[in-house]
Amino acid sequence: MIAGRVPCTNPACRRTAPKARFPEADTVICRPCFRLLPASLQRRHKTFFARDRKLSKLANRIQIDGRVEQWNRLVDIVQRSSDRINADVDAFFRPVEKPAGIDAFLEEIGL
Incomplete structure (x- = not known):
């Protein structure tokens, strides 16, 4: 994974978020994947x-x-x-x- 980035929870999704915005998170959920829930x-x-x-x-x-x-x-x-x-x-x-x-x-x- 790219340094300084946090991956999406969905393993099929390739989106990431900045680690600075979510310092203690291992994964995040992006908006398109959130809409799938x-x-x-x-x-x-x-x-x-x-x-x-x-x-x-x-x-x-x-x-x-x-x-x-x-x-x-x-x-x-x-x-x-x-x-x-x-x-x-x-x-x-x-x-x-x-x-x-x-x-x-x-x-x-x-x-």
Whole structure:
């Protein structure tokens, strides 16, 4: 991969994004590939990342001195949600190992 660039999540896509814009990301999803996702997954993705941006802005504004335990719990919840959404996006673009069809069915039943 090109140095200083982050590849798209879709392995069939050759688009990249600048690493400076996404410093901690291993992969990103480009707009054309994002449009390929089912509408429900697009909604989940947009909703989560909008809430994540709001939470980041809030974290920069407030002092969390006495609420460290609550803040850590909230960060854990956000991280789990992010992991679930990213796993669903990766699963959508993961290539199917074996094509579904009559040959696969016959092999499965032993004929």
